[in-house]
Amino acid sequence: MPIVEFQDVSRVYTSGDHELRALDHVNMQLHEGRFIVILGPSGAGKSTLLNLLGGLDSPTEGKIVVDGKDISTLSNNELADYRAQTVGFIFQFYNLVPTLTVLENVKLVEEIAPNALSASQMLEEVGLSDHRKNFPSELSGGEQQRVSIARALAKNPKILLCDEPTGALDSETGVLVLKLLLRMAKQYGKTIVIVTHNQNIAKIADIVIRVKNGRIRSCEEQASPMSADEVDW
Numbered sequence: 184m185p186i187v188e189f190q191d192v193s194r195v196y197t198s199g200d201h202e203l204r205a206l207d208h209v210n211m212q213l214h215e216g217r218f219i220v221i222l223g224p225s226g227a228g229k230s231t232l233l234n235l236l237g238g239l240d241s242p243t244e245g246k247i248v249v250d251g252k253d254i255s256t257l258s259n260n261e262l263a264d265y266r267a268q269t270v271g272f273i274f275q276f277y278n279l280v281p282t283l284t285v286l287e288n289v290k291l292v293e294e295i296a297p298n299a300l301s302a303s304q305m306l307e308e309v310g311l312s313d314h315r316k317n318f319p320s321e322l323s324g325g326e327q328q329r330v331s332i333a334r335a336l337a338k339n340p341k342i343l344l345c346d347e348p349t350g351a352l353d354s355e356t357g358v359l360v361l362k363l364l365l366r367m368a369k370q371y372g373k374t375i376v377i378v379t380h381n382q383n384i385a386k387i388a389d390i391v392i393r394v395k396n397g398r399i400r401s402c403e404e405q406a407s408p409m410s411a412d413e414v415d416w
């Protein structure tokens with residue numbers, strides 16, 4: 184059984200009498216433990232798709248089943264539980280709380296996630312134990328993204344959702360962060376979904392889904408994806 188299934192999912196934004204179909208009858212199945220890249224140009228609908236999968240938004244039409252549960256009909260409270268338990272988020276601009284230390288940022292998830300892992304251990308695994316008492320503004324972009332990886336993993340979700348996770352980093356730092364993210368996802372057995380317009384990230388994925396104008400154009404399984412070290416970043 185797939186861990187994620189989209190059945191004829193559409194998301195239509197309405198303003199006045201104007202309708203914008205950000206996602207248009209999307210069908211897809213994602214399997215557990217895979218590294219999936221959703222690729223497409225700006226405005227294709229990638230973030231809309233990720234927001235629906237993350238329970239940050241609900242579809243206008245269709246059904247989204249995650250881990251055997253239909254999330255398209257959940258109430259706001261039920262969606263909050265879903266976000267706390269099933270999905271971890273990594274965003275382009277880190278979304279750390281500026282007034283909390285690095286350790287406090289990661290520990291925050293203990294308040295919402297029932298199966299949270301040790302914040303200190305996660306910080307150790309991303310190599311930031313020495314920075315646990317620093318504030319986010321005292322860290323580089325790459326370090327802040329490593330904190331957000333530790334935070335997403337500390338929630339202990341089944342699925343990691345990443346929206347342009349290296350988009351705000353220089354190429355060299357981006358590759359290091361990406362390698363860390365993939366190593367941690369594998370070590371902890373997570374399904375990982377990255378949305379990006381970076382074609383290079385697609386080269387190392389198990390599955391590449393191409394989106395354009397709100398539709399899935401192709402879904403390709405790569406039998407032997409390149410390793411991050413083989414890609415000419």
Ligand code: ADP
Nearest residue numbers: 196203205223224225226227228229230231232
């Ligand atoms: P991508 O992530 O691929 O750049 P998005 O999912 O952000 O694409 O956007 C897809 C389309 O939906 C775009 O045309 C965008 O302008 C529109 N859109 C996204 N969010 C909203 C919103 N909250 N209200 C109205 N239109 C939106």
